[in-house]
Each structure stands twice: as C-alpha cells, then as structure tokens.
Amino acid sequence: MPDLHGFQIKEAVAMSSPVVLITGALTGIGRATALAFAHEGAVVVSGRHDDEGRKLATELRNLGT
Numbered sequence: 179m180p181d182l183h184g185f186q187i188k189e190a191v192a193m194s195s196p197v198v199l200i201t202g203a204l205t206g207i208g209r210a211t212a213l214a215f216a217h218e219g220a221v222v223v224s225g226r227h228d229d230e231g232r233k234l235a236t237e238l239r240n241l242g243t
Contacts (some may be wrong), residue, residue, distance in 0.1 A: 184210075204230040216241045 202208030211213040225231040
C-alpha cells in the first residue's frame with residue numbers, strides 16, 4: 179500500500195473506467211488521491227511542475243500503473 183499521508187482507504191469502490199483525472203495531483207491530498215487510485219487501477223495525472231510530475235509518474239509506475 180502506498181503512503182497516503184495519513185489518509186486511509188476505508189472501502190474499495192469499483193471503478194467503471196480505469197482512467198481518473200486528478201487536479202492538484204502533485205502534492206498533498208491530490209497526491210494521496212492519485213496514489214490511492216493508482217493502487218486500484220489506472221490514473222491520468224496532470225500537473226504544472228515537470229520535476230514533481232516526473233517524481234509522481236515514477237512512483238505511480240512503481241505501483242504497476
């Protein structure tokens with residue numbers, strides 16, 4: 179399970195689509211949300227900061243997405 183920065187997944191929800199767009203996915207709650215969805219399936223991440231985006235993309239790839 180990825181580090182969700184103190185947030186916990188209480189109940190898994192079946193996704194009708196494996197693609198999720200998360201704004202603000204590079205930091206804080208957005209990042210924890212991206213990691214949680216990556217743990218469950220595919221994620222599309224949009225960000226404005228190349229370096230942080232690359233770090234998150236690497237972390238998501240390591241989860242198998």
